[in-house]
Amino acid sequence: MSSLLFALVVLVAMGLFVHTVYDRVRLLLASRPIDRFDQLAERLKAVLVYAFGQKKFVTGEQPAGWMHFFIFWGFVILGLQIVTMFARAFSEHFYVPGFAPHLLGGPFLVLRDLMEVIVSAAILLALYRWLVSHPPRLFGYRPAETRLAGQSHWEAVVILLFILTIMSGGLLYDGGRLVYLAGNPSLEAERPWEPASAVVGALLTPLGAAWAKGISDVAWWVHNLVVLAFLNLLPRSKHFHILTSIPNVFFRKLEPVGALSLMDLENTETFGTSHIDQFTWKQTLDMYSCTECGRCSSHCPATLSGKPLAPRQLLLNLRDYLYEHQQEMINKRLGKTDGEVGENIVGETLIHDDVLWACTTCRACEEACPVLIEYVDKIVDMRRHLVQEEARFPAELTRTFKAMETQSNPWGLSYEKRAEWAEGLDIPLVAEHPDAEYLYFVGCAGSFDERNKKTTIAFAKLLKKAGVSFAILGPEEPCNGETARRLGNEYLFQSMAQTAIGVFTQYTVKKIIVNCPHCFNTIKNEFPQFDGHYEVIHAAELLSRLVREGKLTLQAQPPQRVTYHDSCYYGRYNDIYDTPREILTKIPGTQLQEMERHKHTGMCCGGGGGWMWMEEPHDKRVNHLRVAQALETQPDTIAVSCPFCMIMLGDGLKAKSDEETVQLLDVVELVGNSTS
Ligand code: SF4
Ligand code: SF4
Numbered sequence: 265m266s267s268l269l270f271a272l273v274v275l276v277a278m279g280l281f282v283h284t285v286y287d288r289v290r291l292l293l294a295s296r297p298i299d300r301f302d303q304l305a306e307r308l309k310a311v312l313v314y315a316f317g318q319k320k321f322v323t324g325e326q327p328a329g330w331m332h333f334f335i336f337w338g339f340v341i342l343g344l345q346i347v348t349m350f351a352r353a354f355s356e357h358f359y360v361p362g363f364a365p366h367l368l369g370g371p372f373l374v375l376r377d378l379m380e381v382i383v384s385a386a387i388l389l390a391l392y393r394w395l396v397s398h399p400p401r402l403f404g405y406r407p408a409e410t411r412l413a414g415q416s417h418w419e420a421v422v423i424l425l426f427i428l429t430i431m432s433g434g435l436l437y438d439g440g441r442l443v444y445l446a447g448n449p450s451l452e453a454e455r456p457w458e459p460a461s462a463v464v465g466a467l468l469t470p471l472g473a474a475w476a477k478g479i480s481d482v483a484w485w486v487h488n489l490v491v492l493a494f495l496n497l498l499p500r501s502k503h504f505h506i507l508t509s510i511p512n513v514f515f516r517k518l519e520p521v522g523a524l525s526l527m528d529l530e531n532t533e534t535f536g537t538s539h540i541d542q543f544t545w546k547q548t549l550d551m552y553s554c555t556e557c558g559r560c561s562s563h564c565p566a567t568l569s570g571k572p573l574a575p576r577q578l579l580l581n582l583r584d585y586l587y588e589h590q591q592e593m594i595n596k597r598l599g600k601t602d603g604e605v606g607e608n609i610v611g612e613t614l615i616h617d618d619v620l621w622a623c624t625t626c627r628a629c630e631e632a633c634p635v636l637i638e639y640v641d642k643i644v645d646m647r648r649h650l651v652q653e654e655a656r657f658p659a660e661l662t663r664t665f666k667a668m669e670t671q672s673n674p675w676g677l678s679y680e681k682r683a684e685w686a687e688g689l690d691i692p693l694v695a696e697h698p699d700a701e702y703l704y705f706v707g708c709a710g711s712f713d714e715r716n717k718k719t720t721i722a723f724a725k726l727l728k729k730a731g732v733s734f735a736i737l738g739p740e741e742p743c744n745g746e747t748a749r750r751l752g753n754e755y756l757f758q759s760m761a762q763t764a765i766g767v768f769t770q771y772t773v774k775k776i777i778v779n780c781p782h783c784f785n786t787i788k789n790e791f792p793q794f795d796g797h798y799e800v801i802h803a804a805e806l807l808s809r810l811v812r813e814g815k816l817t818l819q820a821q822p823p824q825r826v827t828y829h830d831s832c833y834y835g836r837y838n839d840i841y842d843t844p845r846e847i848l849t850k851i852p853g854t855q856l857q858e859m860e861r862h863k864h865t866g867m868c869c870g871g872g873g874g875w876m877w878m879e880e881p882h883d884k885r886v887n888h889l890r891v892a893q894a895l896e897t898q899p900d901t902i903a904v905s906c907p908f909c910m911i912m913l914g915d916g917l918k919a920k921s922d923e924e925t926v927q928l929l930d931v932v933e934l935v936g937n938s939t940s
Contacts, residue, residue, distance in 0.1 A: 270353040270488070277492035284499045285507075291548065291590050294597035298544035300515040307514045310636075315510045316340075320634035324559065325401075328393075331386040332634070335427070338383035339506070345376050345434055346491055349484060357450045365453035373457035376434075381460050384431045387424050394420055401558035405567050408574035408619075411581070412556070419501050426494045433487030439464025440480025444473040505555045509635040512553040515546050516636045520789035521627065522837040524644055527754045536648025536752065540586050541593050541605040543642070550637045551583040560629035560639070565868045565886040566622040573622035575629040575639050581614055582642075610646050620646050621658055624886065625750050625873035626832040631864050647752030657751070664877040665753055668760065672743045673708040674877055682706075683738035685717040691724055692735040694771045700735035702801070703773045705787065707780035708743050709907030715914060716907040722936035723779050723803055729939065730815040732806070734777065742767055746786040751874040758794075761786070765796035779803035779932055781833035781840075781906045782872075788838070802834065803932050804844040804905060811850060811935075818938045820852040824900040826934070827857045829890065829913060830866035831906035844905050844931045851938045857897040867893060869916075871908035891916030901927040903934060 313319050318336055321329040344360050351358040363369040393399060394417060402420075404412035438458060442465035445451040455462065468476045498504050505512075527535070537543060543551075558576050566573040586593075589606045596605060607613040610620070623643045630639055650656045667676030683691075685706075694703060704727065710720040727734050745760030764787075768776075776798050778784045788800040810816045826848055834840040841863045849856050861867045870886025880886070891913055894902045902917075904910050910930060917923040929937075 267353050273489070273492065274350070277496060281495050281499070284496070287590065287594070288499050288504075288552065290594045290597070291586070292545045292552075294541065294593040295543055295545040295548040296541075298546050300517075300546055303518050306518055307516070310516055311510060311514050314513045314634070314636060318634070320559075320632070320636075324632065324634070325562075327389065328401075328557075331389055334379070334382045334386045335390075338379040338386075338431075341372075341375050341379045342383075342430070342434070344372060346430075349434070349437065349487055350491075352484070353488075365450070365457060369454070370457040373454060374459070377438075377458050377460035380431045380434050384428060387428045387431070391421070391424050391428075394424070401562050404577075405558070405561050405574055407570060408567050408572050409558075409561055409577045411577055412558075419497075419503075423494070423497065423501065423503050426490050426497075429490045430487055430494070433483045433490065435461055435464045436483035437480050437487060439468055440476040440483065441465075443468050443471075443476035444480065446473075502554065502556045505553045505635060508549060508552040509555070512549050513636050515549065517546075517638055517641075520838075521630070522785040522789040522833065523793065524749055524790065525641055526793045527648070527758075529755060529758060534649075535652035535754070536650070537642070537645040538608045538610050538649040538653065539604040539606060540582070540589055540609055541596065542645075543582075543586075547638070547642055548586065550642075551579060551586055553635045554579050554583065554637060555635060556580065557634065559632040559634065560637070563628040563632040563865065563867075565624055565626060565628065565870060565889070568867075569870075569886045569889055570884040571618075571622035572616060573619045578615060578619060578643075579637065579639075582609070585609060585614055610649055615646060617650060617656060620650065621878065623873050624832075624868045624870060624875050626868035627836040628832075628865070628868065631836050644750065644752055648754055649752075651752035652755060658878050660877060660879055661751060661874070664751075664874075665748065665756060668743055668745070668748055668756060672760070672763075673712055674743070674747050675708065675712045677712045680739050682711045682741055683736065685711060685720050686724065686736065686738070689721065689724060690728075693738045694735040694773075695738075695740065697735040698771055699733075701733040702735075702775045702777045703768070703771070704734045704736050704777045705744075705783055706736060706741060707778060707783040707907065709911070710780060711741070713907060713911060716910055719779065719907065719910070719930040719932055722930070723932045726807065726810075726816065726932065726936055726939065727777075730810040732810070732815075737767065737771075740767060744783055744786045744791075746782045746790075747874055747877070749786070749790070750872070761791060761794055761796070765791060765794055768796065768798065773798065775799045775801065777801050777803065777806055779905070779907075779930070781831040781838070782908065785833045785837050802840060802843075802905075804840070804847055807932065807935050808843055808847045811847065816935070816939050818851050818935070821854065821938050823853045823855065825855050825857050825898065826901045826903050827859055827894050827897040827899040828862070828903045828931075829859070829869065829894060829909055830863060831904065831909050832866070832868050832872055834905060835863065835866055844903070847935060848903060848931060851934060854934075857899060859893050859897055861893060869904075869906075869909040869912035871912040876908050876911065885916070885919075887912040887916035888919055891920055891922075895920070895922060895926065899926060901929055901934070903929055903931050905931045 318333045321332045347360055359369055363372050438461035441451060442455060442461060498506055560575040561567045564575050592605045595601045609615055620643055625640050627640060664674045667674050671679045706720055709716045742764045743760055744764050745757040749757035776787060784800055784802050828845055848854055867890050868886060869890050902913060914928050917928055
């Protein structure tokens with residue numbers, strides 16, 4: 265009777281679960297197509313590292329990271345226990361094939377018992393965070409994250425209680441069996457392998473076999489019913505990530521993270537994303553997979569400087585809207601309706617313009633996210649709609665776009681002045697030295713900004729001193745359009761990129777040296793979208809090599825404490841963290857002092873994503889926050905390797921009136937000073 269009843273309950277619960285998941289799958293299929301089925305080996309590797317290895321958790325904030333690690337592995341190991349307990353409705357001594365006590369069952373039982381205890385402890389810690397300590401990572405970062413504050417968070421608490429019940433139900437079930445089945449050969453084979461269940465059994469022994477059986481049977485029912493209830497809550501809650509995060513990791517972006525998606529401007533009817541059905545299925549899967557952990561917002565410079573953007577809130581708003589319009593999207597896919605689904609989400613309805621413009625495209629959110637959710641592409645896609653379809657963008661950008669169109673630089677200075685910095689330095693031009701090994705692509709900031717021209721000159725002198733065969737394009741050097749792309753002006757970017765590639769082709773350029781991470785990223789990672797393939801070398805890498813080869817000699821300098829600020833576009837976008845540090849530490853007398861946020865968790869200077877040309881409210885400046893973090897290390901010098909960082913941190917130092925006592929220098933300048 266109880267087997268029959270249980271079978272009926274399982275059928276109903278599984279039917280409901282499959283029905284809900286089926287709709288979620290149909291919703292996924294109703295999203296835009298994108299190919300994420302290539303490079304299977306690479307994808308499987310990511311699953312091993314990020315899903316099973318839980319890399320972002322164990323290398324991130326503690327103790328929450330290890331807590332999640334044990335809950336995850338507890339679920340993996342206890343999956344066998346759940347199957348075993350379900351099957352025992354029909355066969356009292358069932359074991360999953362291969363997992364009987366005389367085979368793999370012994371070690372499994374030890375692990376199972378330990379996991380039941382460890383996961384219970386982790387859940388108690390999680391309950392403490394939700395019910396007592398209320399960290400902002402769970403309750404929202406103000407002012408941007410309003411949606412999580414003031415909520416009951418019942419769902420999180422219920423799920424935790426469910427897990428706790430599943431763990432304790434398992435222990436009581438097995439503990440009771442050890443008492444009432446004592447003497448049974450299969451049970452006696454289990455006994456030595458179940459330390460935690462044995463403790464529970466010892467506690468139940470005084471009650472006698474009948475009570476132990478009653479408690480074990482009740483625990484079995486409660487355990488199995490809670491598992492089924494849990495399963496049905498999953499696709500309707502943030503815990504859907506338990507099912508979707510592994511596929512989300514598998515389908516991660518494998519193109520260089522610094523390459524924004526290429527728009528087919530010739531064959532598209534819509535420019536950018538403005539409606540919920542315009543996201544790709546991977547972007548929809550991102551929405552399913554958010555655990556609401558808040559790691560993204562806790563690292564976001566926009567959130568931390570009081571701007572209206574918090575990545576978690578942005579994604580959850582999109583997810584709510586997606587679920588509200590689930591049936592409409594499915595109907596559209598089935599051909600029952602046509603036209604856009606829902607309202608235009610960009611603007612007053614859902615994602616305000618200011619939220620989108622607040623992003624510096626720094627990728628701190630993506631780096632922090634344990635389930636590899638992608639943000640920058642979504643934000644830029646929505647900016648593309650604003651710029652290209654609605655011509656709606658911050659007023660100051662009108663001048664920037666115009667300047668890029670007419671003078672090929674965002675400053676709007678005459679393109680003819682691009683090589684003024686080189687006057688009197690005898691720097692060869694490519695037109696005169698087409699056989700030079702390297703093209704030194706100076707970039708707009710290094711060519712036009714007064715402060716950054718000093719870095720450019722220092723670098724050119726080092727190249728000459730080391731006997732490097734190089735030349736510059738001079739007035740022929742075009743802007744590569746990076747800023748336009750990050751600002752959503754894809755049309756302008758594509759025309760500038762194609763112009764630049766045309767110039768490189770004209771001079772058969774193969775190797776390019778840059779000292780700007782934005783130029784580096786775009787030429788290396790985005791130009792291949794237009795068949796522009798080059799060997800792109802950043803300044804620190806080249807200088808490091810020249811020192812190694814003995815072509816530059818670093819001489820002793822007065823002792824100084826240097827803190828190095830990672831540029832987002834070298835660091836998080838291109839994984840260049842160590843080379844600039846290596847060359848700094850090779851300068852005799854230099855003591856490198858790391859900021860709390862450095863390398864992968866380094867904080868943006870506030871100048872990326874077009875913010876170099878936008879007005880930031882004076883009381884909410886990212887560069888002020890970053891300079892304060894740098895000053896905590898009590899440096900003599902702040903070292904940078906990006907012209908935008910140089911400008912932003914320079915302004916920040918001025919605002920703090922510290923520019924007299926703390927130097928701000930490019931790594932190239934520090935090398936230059938020690939070789940002169
Ligand atoms: S890219 Fe940077 S600024 Fe933009 S949402 Fe992510 S963390 Fe925030
Ligand atoms: S996007 Fe990632 S980091 Fe942000 S809340 Fe969701 S799971 Fe956590």
